[in-house]
Amino acid sequence: AMVVGQFTIGGMTCAACVNSVEGILRRLNGVKRVVVALATSLGEVEYDPNVISKDDIVAAIEDAGFEGSFVQ
Numbered sequence: 001a002m003v004v005g006q007f008t009i010g011g012m013t014c015a016a017c018v019n020s021v022e023g024i025l026r027r028l029n030g031v032k033r034v035v036v037a038l039a040t041s042l043g044e045v046e047y048d049p050n051v052i053s054k055d056d057i058v059a060a061i062e063d064a065g066f067e068g069s070f071v072q
């Protein structure tokens with residue numbers, strides 16, 4: 001079953017960063033939906049925990065040069 005997680009993203013300073021983070025996460029297997037807000041540095045991701053873990057999602061964010069941390 002899909003779950004929804006919220007995360008904070010550090011290092012985003014413009015709208016292109018938002019598109020970059022969203023694009024990277026949308027490409028991951030197991031990720032269904034991603035929204036990222038620049039103003040709050042918050043993101044929400046709907047994913048299948050049987051396919052991808054929070055650690056995998058954070059690793060993808062950090063590989064792209066940002067900091068990621070799950071709130072829940």
Ligand code: 9UX
Nearest residue numbers: 012013014015016017
């Ligand atoms: Mo914007 Mo983000 O010019 O890494 S794309 S700062």
